[in-house]
Amino acid sequence: xxxxxxxxxxKDIQFSKECKVENGTLFIDPExxxxxxxxxxxxxxxxKDFSFDIAKPGESVRITPVKDVIEPRVKVEGQGGQFPxxxxxxxxxxxxxxxxxxxxxxxxxxxxxxxxxxxxDMTGPGADYTYFSKLNNFVVVAEPVEGYQDHKHEYEHAVxxxxxxxxxxxxxxxxxxxxxxxxxxxxxxxxxxxxxxPELPRVAYVHMLQSQGLLHDTYVYGVDAKRSxxxxxxxxxxxxxxxxxxxxxxxxxxxxxxxHQNNPVVAELFAQHxxxxxxxxxxxxxxxxxxxxxxxxxxxxxxxxxxxxxxxxIVSQEGFGNPDTDLIMNTKKIELQGVKTTxxxxxxxxxxxxxxxxxxxxxxxxxxxxxxxxxxxxILPPMDKVIGTLDYVDVIAxxxxxxxxxxxxxxxxxxxxxGATNEMGFGLLSAR
Amino acid sequence: MAFKVVHYINQxxxxxxxxxxxxxxxxxxxxxxxxxVALEAAWKGEAAIAKTIVCGDSYFAEHEKExxxxxxxxxxAEAPDLFIAGPAFNAGRYGYACATIAKAVKEELGIKVLxxxxxxxxxxxxxxxxxxxxxxxxxAGMRQAAPKMAALALKLMxxxxxxxxxxxxxxxQGIRVNFFEKxxxxxxxxxxxxxxxxxxxxxxEYPMPTFDxxxxxxxxxxxxxxxxxxxxxxxxxxKGNPDHIESSSASHYGEYCIEGVxxxxxxxxxxxxxxxxPVYANADADRVLPVDIMREFEAKGIIGKLHxxxxxxxxxxxxxxxxKAFAAEYAQKLKADxxxxxxxxxx
Amino acid sequence: xxxxxxxxxxPVVHMCTVTPISMTVGANRIVPTIAIPHPLxxxxxxxxxxxxxxxxxxxxxxxxxTTEVTEQTIFEE
Numbered sequence: 001x002x003x004x005x006x007x008x009x010x011k012d013i014q015f016s017k018e019c020k021v022e023n024g025t026l027f028i029d030p031e032x033x034x035x036x037x038x039x040x041x042x043x044x045x046x047x048k049d050f051s052f053d054i055a056k057p058g059e060s061v062r063i064t065p066v067k068d069v070i071e072p073r074v075k076v077e078g079q080g081g082q083f084p085x086x087x088x089x090x091x092x093x094x095x096x097x098x099x100x101x102x103x104x105x106x107x108x109x110x111x112x113x114x115x116x117x118x119x120x121d122m123t124g125p126g127a128d129y130t131y132f133s134k135l136n137n138f139v140v141v142a143e144p145v146e147g148y149q150d151h152k153h154e155y156e157h158a159v160x161x162x163x164x165x166x167x168x169x170x171x172x173x174x175x176x177x178x179x180x181x182x183x184x185x186x187x188x189x190x191x192x193x194x195x196x197x198p199e200l201p202r203v204a205y206v207h208m209l210q211s212q213g214l215l216h217d218t219y220v221y222g223v224d225a226k227r228s229x230x231x232x233x234x235x236x237x238x239x240x241x242x243x244x245x246x247x248x249x250x251x252x253x254x255x256x257x258x259x260h261q262n263n264p265v266v267a268e269l270f271a272q273h274x275x276x277x278x279x280x281x282x283x284x285x286x287x288x289x290x291x292x293x294x295x296x297x298x299x300x301x302x303x304x305x306x307x308x309x310x311x312x313x314i315v316s317q318e319g320f321g322n323p324d325t326d327l328i329m330n331t332k333k334i335e336l337q338g339v340k341t342t343x344x345x346x347x348x349x350x351x352x353x354x355x356x357x358x359x360x361x362x363x364x365x366x367x368x369x370x371x372x373x374x375x376x377x378x379i380l381p382p383m384d385k386v387i388g389t390l391d392y393v394d395v396i397a398x399x400x401x402x403x404x405x406x407x408x409x410x411x412x413x414x415x416x417x418x419g420a421t422n423e424m425g426f427g428l429l430s431a432r
Numbered sequence: 433m434a435f436k437v438v439h440y441i442n443q444x445x446x447x448x449x450x451x452x453x454x455x456x457x458x459x460x461x462x463x464x465x466x467x468x469v470a471l472e473a474a475w476k477g478e479a480a481i482a483k484t485i486v487c488g489d490s491y492f493a494e495h496e497k498e499x500x501x502x503x504x505x506x507x508x509a510e511a512p513d514l515f516i517a518g519p520a521f522n523a524g525r526y527g528y529a530c531a532t533i534a535k536a537v538k539e540e541l542g543i544k545v546l547x548x549x550x551x552x553x554x555x556x557x558x559x560x561x562x563x564x565x566x567x568x569x570x571x572a573g574m575r576q577a578a579p580k581m582a583a584l585a586l587k588l589m590x591x592x593x594x595x596x597x598x599x600x601x602x603x604x605q606g607i608r609v610n611f612f613e614k615x616x617x618x619x620x621x622x623x624x625x626x627x628x629x630x631x632x633x634x635x636x637e638y639p640m641p642t643f644d645x646x647x648x649x650x651x652x653x654x655x656x657x658x659x660x661x662x663x664x665x666x667x668x669x670x671k672g673n674p675d676h677i678e679s680s681s682a683s684h685y686g687e688y689c690i691e692g693v694x695x696x697x698x699x700x701x702x703x704x705x706x707x708x709x710p711v712y713a714n715a716d717a718d719r720v721l722p723v724d725i726m727r728e729f730e731a732k733g734i735i736g737k738l739h740x741x742x743x744x745x746x747x748x749x750x751x752x753x754x755x756k757a758f759a760a761e762y763a764q765k766l767k768a769d770x771x772x773x774x775x776x777x778x779x
Numbered sequence: 780x781x782x783x784x785x786x787x788x789x790p791v792v793h794m795c796t797v798t799p800i801s802m803t804v805g806a807n808r809i810v811p812t813i814a815i816p817h818p819l820x821x822x823x824x825x826x827x828x829x830x831x832x833x834x835x836x837x838x839x840x841x842x843x844x845t846t847e848v849t850e851q852t853i854f855e856e
Binding site for chain 2: 114115116128152153201203212213249250264265267268269271272276277289311312314316320321322340342343344345347348349350351352353354355356357358361362363365366367368369370371372373374375376394395396397398399400401413414415422423424425426427428429430431432
């Protein structure tokens with residue numbers, strides 16, 4: 001399967017009556033985006049109103065509580081559309097040509113749904129911990145209808161759909177723009193690939209999807225990952241919007257939709273594909289709350305690794321705590337099949353760094369990459385402008401009573417920062 | 433004003449002599465001697481070595497108590513900003529002396545200390561107690577070791593934050609410290625994978641821990657006379673979370689009276705835990721903390737009594753050391769209250 | 780946490796869903812439960828059925844507390 005990505009570099013976003021992408025600037029009329037979002041019945045039912053804002057790198061702006069981050073794209077050639085099974089109808093994506101509005105994102109924010117929502121600072125020390133501070137962000141703030149508290153699942157769903165629709169609406173503006181840069185990505189059939197690269201070790205990516213039912217889960221072609229058995233997917237499908245985030249784990253190690261679209265493990269494996277390794281495919285597996293599910297899913301992962309005759313598998317996690325067990329079960333069982341693993345996780349070693357970092361452990365997990373200690377304290381100075389609200393800073397995961405200080409600064413763990421310790425290895429943060 | 437340093441070296445680096453002079457007792461010299469020259473050069477006037485202590489390696493090993501006492505007296509009298517020893521490279525007795533005397537200075541005089549040696553030097557056993565810079569295994573590594581030690585020494589004296597071990601060059605102390613790598617995690621994972629596939633050496637960023645064990649206590653003999661307490665890490669708290677227990681990384685635990693409470697209702701109890709879908713626990717907290725059934729068993733006489741207090745923490749992202757401290761503390765309360773056994777529930 | 784209670788000399792049973800973690804951290808008496816968000820309940824059942832399950836699980840925990848063990852033991856029934 002071969003996918004061509006055409007990158008259109010977005011250097012600036014401006015509100016305008018006319019919607020277009022011109023010379024690296026996105027001109028956008030928020031009313032057009034709003035109308036497109038309200039075409040969905042659930043959005044109509046649960047979101048009273050939207051407000052819009054733009055946050056640019058280096059500005060003294062804090063966005064919170066952040067729910068999801070999405071990169072606007074548009075399918076220009078080949079099968080399928082954006083977010084198949086959720087926005088576009090179900091159809092296999094991952095081939096043909098897709099235009100990407102690079103350097104920007106849609107960020108959804110607004111009244112808290114769960115504890116697991118984050119902070120993005122566009123400048124200051126907090127900005128170093130989140131990649132999203134480097135993007136031009138089109139922020140959509142949702143205002144729920146009255147009584148939403150008793151319908152959190154419905155409201156969360158509506159906000160998620162709204163964010164995706166906003167990204168689709170904006171992505172469409174890139175359809176007829178000539179990309180600044182294009183890149184091709186291709187993986188092969190099992191036998192075809194083995195014939196092509198007979199000398200190269202066979203490596204797959206075991207992509208663990210958070211499915212704890214923390215409000216909602218990760219979706220694959222619209223299927224809740226919780227209800228799926230471990231399966232195989234082409235890397236280019238994940239690059240083309242097949243997987244999206246609907247879940248709520250702590251902000252620091254939640255894989256947003258943007259992370260899925262730009263999965264760094266996929267990118268780095270492609271960088272070595274045909275050179276030092278043969279990138280076979282992705283294996284997607286879930287992180288459920290029942291032990292039997294954990295058992296079954298990890299058995300299945302190991303089984304597929306053997307079936308694909310892999311030499312190596314890179315395993316990435318999402319979340320922490322009991323998913324550490326899924327990670328360790330996967331790793332141990334894959335290693336016992338004679339397939340070598342390296343794993344990516346993050347740590348909860350306490351604010352002093354002295355505690356054991358993972359809830360589970362096994363000596364076979366001998367090659368670990370870490371996204372850092374999420375418990376590390378940070379002081380985020382006050383910002384000139386807040387998009388969203390500071391009302392929930394004390395209660396989001398990583399905050400504490402008194403996190404928000406009278407001067408508007410925040411003392412909290414880096415756990416509160418969206419993407420800070422990402423377990424796909426998106427960032428530079430690590431720990432020893 | 434420049435910071436004041438006292439430096440400890442052995443007979444060899446003081447150019448007194450080799451093994452044949454290893455028996456010499458400690459002597460105190462003015463200013464810098466031997467490797468101190470390189471250290472001072474790296475400090476560029478910001479710090480200076482006031483005194484150098486020279487001691488024979490065999491003397492220290494055979495007369496540790498006397499040597500320690502003498503050296504501690506000298507260091508105390510000098511009251512330096514930092515005590516630095518070595519580097520000892522792979523010299524075993526020298527490394528042992530450097531680490532031992534540095535630890536003594538730190539613990540008994542409260543003075544900042546630093547030493548350096550090869551990772552397999554027996555002195556490196558003390559790496560958790562004191563900062564030890566990792567060096568090459570022989571003195572040819574002085575050119576690399578001196579600036580590394582000097583830089584870390586200066587940070588210590590200035591009271592600056594010490595970064596991660598791999599950044600600063602000291603031996604890992606088992607404390608996790610964050611830092612920014614040059615490559616992103618996914619690239620590091622793929623590079624590590626390629627090394628592992630090619631049977632080349634690689635270094636894991638997180639070595640797996642080992643866990644201690646506690647022997648099980650004897651069983652309850654007569655349940656019908658036993659007082660049983662409920663505890664949970666599932667964050668069940670009275671509605672409104674009166675103690676503000678954090679949804680993640682909890683800094684304290686809750687102690688709640690359930691005298692006369694027969695059932696946990698949505699109006700009275702909820703969960704503060706941020707790591708699982710709270711809907712089910714908020715609708716009926718007995719699903720996490722089974723007060724209803726325990727009351728039933730109490731009424732039927734199956735158990736003697738349900739203890740009138742329960743203890744709750746939020747397990748989500750809470751440091752093991754904190755969780756341990758909470759439990760250790762309330763275990764003593766349970767014991768003092770005459771509780772015979774505990775049911776701990778987790779989510 | 781269970782270990783600290785055990786260390787204080789009080790027998791303790793750990794009721795949890797992810798028993799592998801309980802084994803790794805060193806609980807001695809372990810009773811497996813239903814699911815992480817509702818270890819002692821099952822919202823898809825009626826209140827009475829749920830209580831039955833809870834009764835059974837708590838009963839199992841009490842049985843664990845009255846059973847002598849010499850090593851880490853999972854009480855499946």
